[in-house]
Amino acid sequence: xxxxxxxxxxxxxEIFLLGMTCIVLLADLFIKQQEKKIxxxxxxxxxxxxxxxxxxxxxxxxxxxxxxxxIWDKTAALMQxxxxxxxxxxxIYAREYIRERKIPxxxxxxxxxxxVLGMLVLVSAYSLLTLYLGLELLSLPLYAMxxxxxxxxxxxxxxxxxxxxxxxxxxxxxxxxxxxxxxTQSLNITExxxxxxxxxxxxxxxxxxxxxxxxxGVVFKLGAAPFHMWVPDVxxxxxxxxxxxxxxxxxxAALAMVVRLLIEGTPALVHxxxxxxxxxxxxxxxxxxxxxxxxxxxxxxxxxxxxxxVGYMSLGLLAATPDGYASALFYMLAYALMSLxxxxxxxxxxxxGAEVDKIGDLRGLNTRNPWLAFxxxxxxxxxxxxxxxxxxxxxxxxxxxLIGAHMVWLATFALVFxxxxxxxxxxxxxxxxxxxxxxxxxxxxxxxxxxxxxxxCLMVLWLGxxxxxxxxxxxxxxxx
Amino acid sequence: MNLAQIFTDLVFFSFAAILVGSALMTIISRNPxxxxxxxxxxxxxxxxxxxxxxxxxxxxxxxxxxxxxxxTLFLFVVMTLNIDVEEQRSSFVRYLPFAIVIVAMLVxxxxxxxxxxxxxxxxxxxxxxxxxNYSNTTELGMVLYTDYAYPFELAGIxxxxxxxxxxxxxxxxxxxxxTQNPDQQILIRREDRIRMVKMQGDKK
Amino acid sequence: MLENxxxxxxxxxxxxxxxxxxxxxxxxxxxxxxxxxxxxPYECGFPAFExxxxxxxxxxxxxxILFIIFDLETAFLxxxxxxxxKIGLYGFLAMMVFLGLLTIGFIYEWxxxxxxxx
Numbered sequence: 001x002x003x004x005x006x007x008x009x010x011x012x013x014e015i016f017l018l019g020m021t022c023i024v025l026l027a028d029l030f031i032k033q034q035e036k037k038i039x040x041x042x043x044x045x046x047x048x049x050x051x052x053x054x055x056x057x058x059x060x061x062x063x064x065x066x067x068x069x070x071i072w073d074k075t076a077a078l079m080q081x082x083x084x085x086x087x088x089x090x091x092i093y094a095r096e097y098i099r100e101r102k103i104p105x106x107x108x109x110x111x112x113x114x115x116v117l118g119m120l121v122l123v124s125a126y127s128l129l130t131l132y133l134g135l136e137l138l139s140l141p142l143y144a145m146x147x148x149x150x151x152x153x154x155x156x157x158x159x160x161x162x163x164x165x166x167x168x169x170x171x172x173x174x175x176x177x178x179x180x181x182x183x184t185q186s187l188n189i190t191e192x193x194x195x196x197x198x199x200x201x202x203x204x205x206x207x208x209x210x211x212x213x214x215x216x217g218v219v220f221k222l223g224a225a226p227f228h229m230w231v232p233d234v235x236x237x238x239x240x241x242x243x244x245x246x247x248x249x250x251x252x253a254a255l256a257m258v259v260r261l262l263i264e265g266t267p268a269l270v271h272x273x274x275x276x277x278x279x280x281x282x283x284x285x286x287x288x289x290x291x292x293x294x295x296x297x298x299x300x301x302x303x304x305x306x307x308x309x310v311g312y313m314s315l316g317l318l319a320a321t322p323d324g325y326a327s328a329l330f331y332m333l334a335y336a337l338m339s340l341x342x343x344x345x346x347x348x349x350x351x352x353g354a355e356v357d358k359i360g361d362l363r364g365l366n367t368r369n370p371w372l373a374f375x376x377x378x379x380x381x382x383x384x385x386x387x388x389x390x391x392x393x394x395x396x397x398x399x400x401x402l403i404g405a406h407m408v409w410l411a412t413f414a415l416v417f418x419x420x421x422x423x424x425x426x427x428x429x430x431x432x433x434x435x436x437x438x439x440x441x442x443x444x445x446x447x448x449x450x451x452x453x454x455x456x457c458l459m460v461l462w463l464g465x466x467x468x469x470x471x472x473x474x475x476x477x478x479x480x
Numbered sequence: 481m482n483l484a485q486i487f488t489d490l491v492f493f494s495f496a497a498i499l500v501g502s503a504l505m506t507i508i509s510r511n512p513x514x515x516x517x518x519x520x521x522x523x524x525x526x527x528x529x530x531x532x533x534x535x536x537x538x539x540x541x542x543x544x545x546x547x548x549x550x551x552t553l554f555l556f557v558v559m560t561l562n563i564d565v566e567e568q569r570s571s572f573v574r575y576l577p578f579a580i581v582i583v584a585m586l587v588x589x590x591x592x593x594x595x596x597x598x599x600x601x602x603x604x605x606x607x608x609x610x611x612x613n614y615s616n617t618t619e620l621g622m623v624l625y626t627d628y629a630y631p632f633e634l635a636g637i638x639x640x641x642x643x644x645x646x647x648x649x650x651x652x653x654x655x656x657x658x659t660q661n662p663d664q665q666i667l668i669r670r671e672d673r674i675r676m677v678k679m680q681g682d683k684k
Numbered sequence: 685m686l687e688n689x690x691x692x693x694x695x696x697x698x699x700x701x702x703x704x705x706x707x708x709x710x711x712x713x714x715x716x717x718x719x720x721x722x723x724x725p726y727e728c729g730f731p732a733f734e735x736x737x738x739x740x741x742x743x744x745x746x747x748x749i750l751f752i753i754f755d756l757e758t759a760f761l762x763x764x765x766x767x768x769x770k771i772g773l774y775g776f777l778a779m780m781v782f783l784g785l786l787t788i789g790f791i792y793e794w795x796x797x798x799x800x801x802x
Contacts, residue, residue, distance in 0.1 A: 018637065022785075022788050025644075025788060025792060026788070026791070029791065029792060029795040029796070030795070065630075066629065066630035067627045067628070067630070069628075069630055069631065070630060104648055107644065107648040110644060111641070111644065111645065111648070114637070114640075114641045114644075117637065121634060127631075129628070129631045130630060130631055130634065133631055133634040133635065133638065134634070136638060137634060137637060137638055137641065140638065140641050140642065140645060141641055141645065143645070144644075144645035144648060144649055147649055148648065148649075150649070205592075205593050206593055206594075209589060209590075209593045488686070491693065531686075531689055532686065534686065536689075537762070537763060541759050544755070544759060545752070545755055545756060545759055548755065549748070549751055549752040549755040549756075550752060552748050552751070553745065553748040553749055553752060556740060556744045556745050556748045557745060559739060559740040559744075560739050560740045560741070560742055560744070560745055561739065615766070617762065617763045617766050618763070618766055618767055620763045621763030621764055621766050621767035621770075621771070622767055622770065622771065624760075624763060624764075625763075625764055625767075625771050625774075625775035625778045625779060626771055626774060626775055626778070629774070629775075629778040632760070632778060632782060633778065633781055633782060633785070635760075635782075636781070636782040636785040636786060637785060639753050639756060639757070639785070639786060639789065640785050640786065640788060640789045642749070642753055643750065643753055643789040643792060643793060644789070644792060646746060646749045646750065647746065647792070647793060647796055647798045650742050650743075650745060650746045651746060651796060651797075651798045
């Protein structure tokens with residue numbers, strides 16, 4: 001009976017993860033261990049357990065908990081599962097990397113677990129208060145993780161930039177939220193949605209004013225233009241194991257914030273936020289794709305590509321149809337998977353003292369290790385949107401939604417820039433296959449990571465060939 | 481408008497003037513320590529405003545936590561850094577035009593939105609006129625640990641993360657620094673330190 | 685309710701007036717004849733070699749931030765203590781979970797040695 005209650009209580013994954021994180025903390029403190037094995041395995045157990053709980057809860061109908069400040073629905077379930085699964089891979093990739101570079105391992109695992117907890121809270125937050133707290137719980141460990149490698153001044157600089165811009169974004173978001181609260185006199189998304197559907201003009205003006213700040217804050221966190229300044233510096237400056245973390249799962253959580261605040265919170269103001277999102281999408285796609293071409297640093301190039309991808313994702317949102325939202329969610333999940341593969345590959349190829357972060361470092365990867373080169377090829381093709389990779393279906397879905405919403409000019413624009421953007425992804429492939437290797441030392445053989453990255457990259461291919469399952473899940477998340 | 485109302489307004493405007501003035505001085509003051517002290521004044525003025533709104537608990541917490549603890553932290557941070565005042569000054573002037581443009585835009589927008597023409601004051605709920613035995617602390621407690629228990633626990637988790645993050649970033653670990661142990665220093669014997677070596681001296 | 689705070693306001697006013705008066709009268713009446721020698725820094729007859737304000741050790745920062753965290757904890761305890769008999773077991777447990785989380789943080793500090801001033 002009790003067991004059954006636990007398995008149908010929608011907050012169980014969060015509570016389990018919190019409890020396990022505390023156990024990991026205590027275990028890390030009190031058990032003497034070699035190379036933090038116990039901490040690592042306990043962290044992985046925490047993530048797997050959470051993922052299993054989310055799966056078990058998937059069919060529980062939509063419920064509001066904790067006085068309406070927590071929601072459990074299909075959107076939350078799908079996003080939570082994706083976040084936890086991605087972090088499972090991240091810990092596998094990062095383990096060797098942080099051990100070789102003397103990054104405090106216990107703290108890395110702990111902070112990443114706390115950040116995951118923050119993402120889960122954010123994804124299922126349904127009041128302005130929990131939304132903000134979830135966002136802070138997500139970001140705070142990230143700032144610390146970027147600076148965790150203490151002997152590196154680059155990391156310190158990246159952490160500083162990340163923290164200052166992040167704090168500014170939080171401030172703007174909070175200001176916008178306070179405007180929302182002032183106009184609707186409620187913190188609850190359900191009530192805000194009710195109030196906004198019939199407004200006086202004065203309140204509406206105040207809401208739009210708040211909306212601008214909220215969008216600015218959210219766009220900051222998503223890392224889209226014109227609030228993208230921190231993205232390249234943080235991606236490049238942070239240790240690759242942390243870039244891997246920053247560049248994948250938090251984006252999904254940030255998308256959840258958009259879904260809750262804009263789509264579910266203020267459907268009445270759809271025309272207003274649609275216009276802002278058009279501007280953001282156009283700027284991000286143009287800037288991301290064009291500036292990425294001239295980058296010689298691979299992490300920096302991928303960061304500009306991240307800006308462009310967020311732009312494409314927001315195309316789905318601004319279509320403002322359930323299909324559009326589903327395509328945006330699909331795009332984000334696909335992007336997180338591709339980004340995980342790309343940064344995971346950089347982590348795998350790097351060796352302490354010889355970081356692989358320039359495009360030139362990949363020269364002749366094919367002759368050094370044909371399998372890994374092929375895996376990276378899959379990811380690059382997918383990012384460029386070449387069929388039959390998942391990236392192709394992600395772009396296709398977004399463009400379909402746009403055409404469905406009669407915004408053909410925007411779809412054309414996006415398509416043109418997708419072709420421009422393909423250049424720099426294919427350049428990486430060219431460097432891997434058609435140039436002579438410069439680096440002679442062998443790639444360190446790490447069987448577990450090799451298997452994980454192969455699974456990761458083959459998923460990119462597999463989801464591209466059979467995308468219907470995931471598309472259906474995304475559609476179910478936004479079924480009205 | 482009766483006398484009490486006028487007096488309350490007077491108190492409000494004087495606290496508001498102190499708040500805005502000291503906030504401005506926080507930004508434009510040359511000396512970082514002075515900036516921090518002006519921030520203290522700003523917090524005090526904000527406390528006054530909050531008590532005027534009859535939320536005494538939050539006002540007192542502002543003094544207890546912000547003036548008492550956060551400002552200590554700010555002062556420590558200012559003192560751990562060697563801030564070159566002149567350099568700071570030059571960048572201040574360099575970015576001033578952008579800052580003015582952005583602030584002007586924000587102020588215009590805000591005034592436009594909150595102006596009486598657009599925002600009907602009667603649409604907003606007002607506080608005030610609470611009975612003498614009204615306790616803001618009780619009201620807060622009644623909802624904070626029941627209706628808002630979930631955000632409350634999240635705040636607890638955030639504090640835990642702050643502890644871990646602060647320690648992992650600033651603490652260098654036990655035994656890394658060269659401390660002296662007075663016990664051992666006192667217990668030292670001559671035999672541990674000096675070895676008498678018989679040497680054959682040069683004979684002339 | 686506000687009238688309860690009137691004595692405090694008067695107190696602040698008197699405090700301000702007396703404090704300011706002392707400074708202003710001092711500045712107005714006191715002799716003020718600076719010259720170059722008086723204004724120059726003095727260090728055993730030499731001009732100062734370096735800035736006299738040495739940067740603090742970063743450990744002070746750690747102590748301050750740990751203090752803030754537990755200061756906030758006490759801030760949350762105040763309203764809880766006032767209404768404890770009204771909010772029942774639920775409110776009691778909510779605070780116990782909160783305190784439990786911070787106790788884990790405290791154990792972490794202790795065990796890591798962050799509380800020791802070496």
